[in-house]
Amino acid sequence: MMTERYNAREAEPRWQKVWEERGIFVARNDDPRPRYYVLEMFPYPSGRIHMGHVRNYTMGDVVARYKRAMGVNVLHPMGWDAFGMPAENAAMERKVHPKAWTYDNIATMRSQLKSMGLSIDWSREIATCDPAYYKHQQKLFLDFLKAGLVERKASKVNWDPVDQTVLANEQVIDGRGWRSGALVEQRELTQWFFKITKYSEALLAALDTLDRWPDKVRTMQRNWIGRSEGLLIRFALDPATAPNGETELKIFTTRHDTLFGARFMAIAPDHPLAAAAAAKNPALAAFIAECKRHGTAQEIVETAEKQGFDTGIRALHPFDPDWRLPVYVANFILMDYGTGAIFGCPAHDQRDLDFVNKYGLGNTPVVCPPGADPKQFAITDTAYDGDGTMINSRFLDGMTVEQAKEEVARRLESEIRGNAPVGMRQVNFRLRDWGISRQRYWGCPIPVIHCEACGIVPVPEKDLPVALPEDVEFDRPGNPLDRHPTWRNVPCPQCGRPARRETDTMDTFVDSSWYFARFTDPWNANAPTDPKAANAWLPVDQYIGGIEHAILHLLYSRFFTRAMRETGHLDLDEPFAGLFTQGMVVHETYRRADGSYASPAEVKVEGAEDSRRAVLASTGEPIEIGPIEKMSKSKRNTVDPDDIIATYGADTARWFMLSDSPPERDVIWTEEGVQGAWRFVQRLWRLVGEAAAVAREAPDARPQTFTPAALAIRKAAHGALAKVSEDIEKLRFNRCVAHIYEFANALQAALAGRGDKNEAADDFAWAVREAADILIVLFHPMMPHLAEECWALLGHDTLVAEASWPALERDLLVEDTIVLPVQINGRKRADVTVARNAANMEVEAAVLALEPVRRALAGKPPKKVIVVPQRIVNVVA
């Protein structure tokens, strides 16, 4: 009898070695079978893996192993998002080279990931800091440049004063740098941009086709792209008031229906007209300077009062040349949205209303809400932005808002001034081009050279990669590339005269925008991709990662895929057909009396749910149990995967990660939960041991008939098979876990029952062997090492990692007789056993004969009997 405990610590490395030696997870590009590409977001090599990684990679591994068992050619690669700031910080703090620091971390994390037993094709491993990788990224940059998808322009940029670098709009969260947390400043710099806005419309429209993405992510991207349809209107300026040469002011509006409610115009402080007007107006110039000094950092914007300054310029209303509108410079107008100018309709825009109330400009309501009296309707301090009927608007009166918009657009489109229409329909996007220049060392060098004579000269392809120099110092702030003597100063590739290399490096989000494509042919030395391989593998069938990349990484990758298509590197639009965003791993927090945090490893928790208390294990000092929060170093509520794997094994950690919480929600890491998972590992081991003893007596040939006990086992096995298969397909791992528990319970009960009844017939043994085989294959994607050990115990000389998913016998799922719940007036009162295919009349007759039903009816006929076949019966008394 098998009484020994399963020794995960001994078994797990042993099986990992077998898998590796046999190379069974290596995907081949020439394998003719159908393909499946499952990918988890690759990690930043920060030092050690954390529980979030364990959760992420376990989920992907379950899918990969399941698909492999289904006979599919699976690509499941791993790499390193290896460029970035922390390597430079480490260099500054610890005097280690960023490269050494990064590769040390990669080595540690690789071996940690391997100890998880992931079915990864390590032959395709890539690191983005490897010149063999970024060489091709530089090639992509040059191709994009040639294709007009890259632009160099001066612009106001987000400057992170702590990291001393530029940030993209997407990297500014609540006015702060996404990594440093520092308040972001605005600076005017010349930068490289990827023209993501070229695809605004396409990126937006294609969101509708991504039906295997979470709605949440699609909504966030939709909002981020921010499409709005409106009208561009050219307001003529009163020549008597306009600065020299200025004749008109262009504005963009989505509310042209409210044109007769206009009270003022407003332009951004950095609008050219403002500068022109300020030339002769020192007070205005001072106001503009003041606005610019404050900048547009979010923090300031939110608290700043709306302020304006009358330029003295007057604009003429497009429908009434005698109607003059004052033009203000206002601190709340953004130069980089629309035209940097608006017309203000205070009655129907809260911000405009606040403005006029401050400067006493008044308002005219032009949209009357349904049910309101047009003569009485007035606006004081709350603008009305809803639908209604046009009033006070001359030829628009009586129209709906929609009709009025159409009428205004139609009229202004057909009115020509100069040689252009006064109004033009226009679509505007909130999305800005992606600024990729970073003033950092540890990133992919931008492959261009600045020459006094020739201007910007792309580095010739034969000179790629532009490799990072390794002899750099981090003894002062700023970019060491900028002060590197030989690397920076190079001859111009065109004219040969002394020139200067671009010292900015690329945003690290560029690195991760195409790595999924590189995995399809990572050995390719000549080109970023082999389009044949890329097109065959892509799009990624299932991508798994955190919700924090809903906009940044996922939007950039969608852009890159389109740009790579345009430059001939692959031929598809969307990189990720299926996206799954998993929840975080959270844990209780523990605080000592002095307010400092204690780690779970230091704390001993005792007592049941309602009387739980904690003490410091070493001293007995009482500890306050705090709220459950995301595992983080600062809260010290992390659990080290290495410790868990050393104590319980990787299978236990994997199993716990998948149980209980639905994968998209946060999972609470608890010691009890891990122990529960560990107990189940041991229970499965014992169960398979018992099953193996019975299975040994099984005949090779499948018996002709099965006794009820054997049939019950077979039904449980195939029922579990059907449910687990469906739930893996839908990534509902918590339900898979429940089904496997249920099946294991059923098999255990059947084996225990056998002793009493002495039912050791051939057919029973055969059913047990079949059930044990199915059980092991079913749990092997979640607990691969235990599965191999059990598989061997059952006498197989193959690997379960290479076993086929069992064939489902659907006949076993169908019962001949079924038990239907019987409701009386919608409340369950009884059960009735009927033939599965019994006619409704028969079911009704059987139900009416039931004692509880007769009692309820008391001799009267039922009002109604509803029979839902194979579901339920409801008697209405």
Place this chain on the structure above:
RNA sequence: GCCCCUGUGGCGGAAUUGGUAGACGCGCCUGACUCAAAAUCAGGUGGCCAAAAGCCGUGCUGGUUCGAGUCCGGCCAGGGGCACCA
């Protein structure tokens, strides 16, 4: 302010998408084994009631329906995203 999501036992969560609410796990209780503990095994575990019968029960509230955790209206609470975007 706008948009989205989530509210089910002591806890994590199931519920075939309108058909037996609480699967499965954790925790707890009782028993067996043990000198004892651990492990394991057997049983129990939404509330009210001594128990049965019964009644109540999916954030609150109203509705639709033979039947509502699920659909509709109105609230409340928690979480997330966006936000001078014209």
